[in-house]
Amino acid sequence: MASAEIRQIRRRIKSVESTIKITRAMELIATARIGKAQQRVAQAKPYTEKMNDVIRNIGAATGSIKHPLLEQREIKTVGVLVVTSDRGLAGGYNSSVIRLAEQAVAAHHAAGKEVRLYTVGAKALAYFRYRKHQIRHQWLAVTDTPTYADARGIANIILDEYASGRVDAVESYTTEYISALTQTAIEWPVLPITPPEAVEGAAAAATGYEFEPSAEEILDRLLPRYLEGSVFGMLLEASASEHAARRRAMKAATENAEELTRLLTREANQARQAEITTEISEIVGGAEALSNG
Numbered sequence: 001m002a003s004a005e006i007r008q009i010r011r012r013i014k015s016v017e018s019t020i021k022i023t024r025a026m027e028l029i030a031t032a033r034i035g036k037a038q039q040r041v042a043q044a045k046p047y048t049e050k051m052n053d054v055i056r057n058i059g060a061a062t063g064s065i066k067h068p069l070l071e072q073r074e075i076k077t078v079g080v081l082v083v084t085s086d087r088g089l090a091g092g093y094n095s096s097v098i099r100l101a102e103q104a105v106a107a108h109h110a111a112g113k114e115v116r117l118y119t120v121g122a123k124a125l126a127y128f129r130y131r132k133h134q135i136r137h138q139w140l141a142v143t144d145t146p147t148y149a150d151a152r153g154i155a156n157i158i159l160d161e162y163a164s165g166r167v168d169a170v171e172s173y174t175t176e177y178i179s180a181l182t183q184t185a186i187e188w189p190v191l192p193i194t195p196p197e198a199v200e201g202a203a204a205a206a207t208g209y210e211f212e213p214s215a216e217e218i219l220d221r222l223l224p225r226y227l228e229g230s231v232f233g234m235l236l237e238a239s240a241s242e243h244a245a246r247r248r249a250m251k252a253a254t255e256n257a258e259e260l261t262r263l264l265t266r267e268a269n270q271a272r273q274a275e276i277t278t279e280i281s282e283i284v285g286g287a288e289a290l291s292n293g
Helices: 002-062 093-110 122-130 148-163 202-206 215-292
Strands: 077-083 114-120 135-139 169-177 183-191
Touching: 002 169, 002 215, 077 093, 077 122, 077 148, 077 183, 077 215, 093 114, 093 122, 093 169, 093 183, 093 215, 114 122, 114 148, 122 135, 135 148, 148 169, 148 183, 148 215, 169 215, 183 215
Parallel strands: 077 114, 077 169, 114 135
Antiparallel strands: 169 183
16 A cells, blocks of 8 residues: 555656656746847937927927827727737736736626727736627737837737727737836737927927927827827837746746656655555564564
8 A cells, every 4th residue: 555655756846847848948948038028128229208298399399299090099999009919928928918908808898888808918918808809900920029120010900990980099008127026917008109308408309409300290200100109118118028927837837847846755655654654563573473472
């Protein structure tokens, strides 16, 4: 009986050790990808900041900024973009974003607004499709290593929905990368575009600018690119957050598996010790019986 118990425990130990190899490998992969994702986030920020400067200068030079993409409409239909990962094993990364988006959808419905749902990542698609939500557009295989072409594709669909009047505003629910240990699910406003706030001295700096063609034509070309850059930055932050969350989850899984291995090894040693004690007792009892006979 004891030998069977020991064999079962040793089989469990081998299974857990195999799991440790997998989780440790995934942790190392995620660690390697975090560095690249962080670098891409940092490289994308100067582009967005320069875009903000140009839009701010146009506004200061013309006295105001007027464009359909900046116009605040009466909101009857809201576009909701949910950004998650395609793969799991990332702790609460996906669930926190989905929970926030689901609360927003429920709030819009309660306020009498229609919702058009867009999903990035297989996890959001599966979750909302299972709950019978109609998905207007979906994008897969994007968040692991997003490219600017991915951002342009998403931005073009959203821009078309907004320009055609099918939605009056678009908001995104994604994850903000703060550090390797902290990632926060947030609402990321997409459309209408919020003009950058003027900074002190911007008006004086803008007086030296001459616009060719006109400022309005520049905005027509610039704002769609600004939207693409904003979506690209959102995807990069989501990607960095995903890899950080997966590394943390795999590290915790590895530590838990190692602790379970130690407990099972101790249990196997105790069972083996009990088996040896029983065998010794049987030998001693047999010897005494023979001597008494």
